[in-house]
Amino acid sequence: MPYTSYSILTDDDVHALYTYFRFGVTPVDVRAPDTKLPFPMNLRASLKVWNLLFLNKDAYQADPHQSAEWNRGRYLAQGAAHCSVCHTPRGFMMQEEAGLELSGGQVGTWYAPNITSDTASGIGSWTREELVEYLRTGRLRGKAQAAGDMGEAVEHSFQYLSAADVEAIATYVKGVPPIHDSRDSAPRFTAGKMSSELATLRGTDGIRSDNDAHPTGAELFQGNCASCHSAQGQGSKDGYYPSLFHNSATGSVNANNLIATILYGVDRTTSKGQAYMPGFGGKPTDFTALSDEEIALAGNYVLVHYGRADIPITAQDVAEVRRGGPTSPLLALSRIGIAAGVVIVLLILAFVIVRKRRRAH
Structure with missing residues (x-):
C-alpha cells in the first residue's frame, strides 16, 4: 500500500476514491487473508516509528515556476501513480533515497529501471510522445516492453487515464533531473545486434534443450526462444515478439528483468491487444521448466549475443529472483x-x- 505517495492527494481526490470504493466496486463476500508479517514488522509501533522518520504529511504544493501541465503531471506521478515507490532506490530502512528520485530500484523479482532524463542511464533519449505510447500500451518497439509490476500498472491503470493526464505525467517525467550510472556509456535501448549460432548446431545430434543433462546456452536458446524471437534474435516482423537487441531488458546494467521474464513470462492486455510469453520457471501453465543453471546459460547467451555481455548471470542470481528477489537487511x-x-x-x-x-x- 503506497500510502507514502497517497499522503499528498487532495481531500477532494481522497473523497472521490472513497466514494468509488464504497459505491462503485461490487461487494465480494470473501474474508481477506490474515496479514502474516515477521517480528518485529507485525508490531504497529514499529510502523509509527518509521512514519515519524520518513512519512511526508504535507499536501501537494504546486510549483509556480512550472506550467499547469507539469504540475498536474508531478501531482499524478508522485501521488496516485506513485512512480517513485518502485523507480527510486531504497535505503537500509526501506525509505526512498533522497536525491535519487526515479534512478532505479529493485521491486521484488523485478527491477524498475532509471527513468530520469539522463540520455545514457535513463530515458532521456525518448521523446515525450514515445513515453506516452509506452504508458498507454506497455510497449515501445525497439526499446522496451512492460512486464511484471509495470505491465500490471499499464494494464490496470495507465491505459485508462485521460490523454491529458498521461501527457502531463510524460511532461513531468521527461523533466526529472538526470542521474547517471557510471556503468552506462550508451542507452540500454541500443545494446546488441542480430546474431545466431544456429549454423554451429546443424548436423549435430539435434537441438537439445530439455532432454540433455548438459545443454549449451545456444541449444537452450534455439530450443526454447528462437521459435518466437527468431534465430537471430530480431523478433517477429509485426513486433509482437520483440527483438532481443535494442531492448531495455537485455541492455540494462541489472539483469533481473531478463531473469524474471524467463522465469515468469509476460501477460499484459491493453486496448491494443494481448502481449504474452510463457514462463520457464515451472508453473503449471509453463510449457517447459528450466533449472536455475539452464536459465543462467540461456540468459548469458542472450546477453552475450544481443545485450550487455559485461553483465553475467549466475545460477545464484536466478535462484534469488525465483525466491522473490533480493531481501532487505x-x-x-x-x-x-x-x-x-x-x-x-x-x-x-x-x-x-x-x-x-x-x-x-
Missing part, C-alpha cells in the same frame, strides 16, 4: 537492534540492583 537489523536494546536494559537494571544492595550494606 531491515528485518535482521531491527531484530539485532531490539536484542541489543533488551540487553542494555537488563544491564542497566542489574547495575541499579547491585548498586542498591551495596548501599544497603
Whole structure:
C-alpha cells in the first residue's frame, strides 16, 4: 500500500476514491487473508516509528515556476501513480533515497529501471510522445516492453487515464533531473545486434534443450526462444515478439528483468491487444521448466549475443529472483537492534540492583 505517495492527494481526490470504493466496486463476500508479517514488522509501533522518520504529511504544493501541465503531471506521478515507490532506490530502512528520485530500484523479482532524463542511464533519449505510447500500451518497439509490476500498472491503470493526464505525467517525467550510472556509456535501448549460432548446431545430434543433462546456452536458446524471437534474435516482423537487441531488458546494467521474464513470462492486455510469453520457471501453465543453471546459460547467451555481455548471470542470481528477489537487511537489523536494546536494559537494571544492595550494606 503506497500510502507514502497517497499522503499528498487532495481531500477532494481522497473523497472521490472513497466514494468509488464504497459505491462503485461490487461487494465480494470473501474474508481477506490474515496479514502474516515477521517480528518485529507485525508490531504497529514499529510502523509509527518509521512514519515519524520518513512519512511526508504535507499536501501537494504546486510549483509556480512550472506550467499547469507539469504540475498536474508531478501531482499524478508522485501521488496516485506513485512512480517513485518502485523507480527510486531504497535505503537500509526501506525509505526512498533522497536525491535519487526515479534512478532505479529493485521491486521484488523485478527491477524498475532509471527513468530520469539522463540520455545514457535513463530515458532521456525518448521523446515525450514515445513515453506516452509506452504508458498507454506497455510497449515501445525497439526499446522496451512492460512486464511484471509495470505491465500490471499499464494494464490496470495507465491505459485508462485521460490523454491529458498521461501527457502531463510524460511532461513531468521527461523533466526529472538526470542521474547517471557510471556503468552506462550508451542507452540500454541500443545494446546488441542480430546474431545466431544456429549454423554451429546443424548436423549435430539435434537441438537439445530439455532432454540433455548438459545443454549449451545456444541449444537452450534455439530450443526454447528462437521459435518466437527468431534465430537471430530480431523478433517477429509485426513486433509482437520483440527483438532481443535494442531492448531495455537485455541492455540494462541489472539483469533481473531478463531473469524474471524467463522465469515468469509476460501477460499484459491493453486496448491494443494481448502481449504474452510463457514462463520457464515451472508453473503449471509453463510449457517447459528450466533449472536455475539452464536459465543462467540461456540468459548469458542472450546477453552475450544481443545485450550487455559485461553483465553475467549466475545460477545464484536466478535462484534469488525465483525466491522473490533480493531481501532487505531491515528485518535482521531491527531484530539485532531490539536484542541489543533488551540487553542494555537488563544491564542497566542489574547495575541499579547491585548498586542498591551495596548501599544497603
